[in-house]
Amino acid sequence: MTTSLQSGILAFGTRAHHYLEFDLIDGAANADASAAAISAAGPGLTNARAATAGASIVVGFRSSVWASSGATTGAPPAGLGDFETLTGPDGFSMPSGQHDVWVWVSAAGPDDALDAARAVAAALAPCARLAAEQSAFAYHDSRDLSGFIDGTENPPVVESPGIITVPDTGGTIVFVQRWVHDLAALHAHPLHEQERIIGRTKADSVELDDDARPESAHISRVAIEDDGEELEVVRRSTPFGGVAENGLVFVAFTRDRDRIDRMLRRMVGLDGPRDALTAWSTPTSAAYYYVPPAEALIG
Numbered sequence: 001m002t003t004s005l006q007s008g009i010l011a012f013g014t015r016a017h018h019y020l021e022f023d024l025i026d027g028a029a030n031a032d033a034s035a036a037a038i039s040a041a042g043p044g045l046t047n048a049r050a051a052t053a054g055a056s057i058v059v060g061f062r063s064s065v066w067a068s069s070g071a072t073t074g075a076p077p078a079g080l081g082d083f084e085t086l087t088g089p090d091g092f093s094m095p096s097g098q099h100d101v102w103v104w105v106s107a108a109g110p111d112d113a114l115d116a117a118r119a120v121a122a123a124l125a126p127c128a129r130l131a132a133e134q135s136a137f138a139y140h141d142s143r144d145l146s147g148f149i150d151g152t153e154n155p156p157v158v159e160s161p162g163i164i165t166v167p168d169t170g171g172t173i174v175f176v177q178r179w180v181h182d183l184a185a186l187h188a189h190p191l192h193e194q195e196r197i198i199g200r201t202k203a204d205s206v207e208l209d210d211d212a213r214p215e216s217a218h219i220s221r222v223a224i225e226d227d228g229e230e231l232e233v234v235r236r237s238t239p240f241g242g243v244a245e246n247g248l249v250f251v252a253f254t255r256d257r258d259r260i261d262r263m264l265r266r267m268v269g270l271d272g273p274r275d276a277l278t279a280w281s282t283p284t285s286a287a288y289y290y291v292p293p294a295e296a297l298i299g
């Protein structure tokens, strides 16, 4: 069977986003519950698309949910598993917030995104309960709320399927992590210091020269080369929140979980200095999900 990535993964340009996470009512290890959630997801996607013009929906499943659902869906990628809380040598911690099903809705506006999110939640309601949700939005020209452009080093869209598709499954892996910012702490630094924290200029995202960029700069921590080849992922993060609380829903697709794990270890200080952005942004939850090919959900 020819397979294709769920199309919303690379549907750039939408400005309103809504993320939902569910726990299966009968537990992730229950084969019937897992199969029910997976078979509800297909009609859920169809209903959601019917509920609104132009919404994109991407659905992911906890590795154990996909594995326990039976042979018809194929195996999840080897070694995927859950995200376990990761703590650095100074106690800085990235807590897990693993759930069973992840849904990402994106649309032109928040009304369409909400309609689609409600339709998916209604389809899953018999077998899964909503555990977490976050609405989010595109901020100006793809900027994080810190003001820095986010996504500059993403690979070109035409190359992305080859970079993120897990061989033999046709699907991909997503890592989702919610970060809460303390923008006052960031903005207490003069501009040139903020730029040294990220490793790029703020106005136009030009990479700082090696000698101007500390080892603790964000891009120094997450740009990793193996045998001269950069370990690429595709990031689709979006900002959320308002005046009192705000941050970033970090979303990255990969064919190999190890790439993300290595970036996270370097960010918490397990492999070199801790990432300077962790002085003003705090992760509140994180999870891994298998995002099967579209054909596995809607036939």
Ligand code: HEM
Binding pocket: 144, 146, 148, 149, 150, 151, 152, 153, 154, 177, 179, 198, 200, 205, 218, 219, 222, 223, 233, 248, 250, 252, 260, 263, 264, 277, 281
């Ligand atoms: C508060 C959370 C985060 C913020 C505000 C943030 C922001 C940024 C910014 C502004 C850039 C530079 C522009 C670009 O290439 O997109 C960047 C690059 C990047 N970030 Fe993050 N990021 C965050 C978390 C993460 C996490 C958790 C990971 C990995 C798991 C990550 C992986 C990357 C990668 C791979 C790059 C490209 C590096 C390169 O090749 O130059 N980021 N991020």
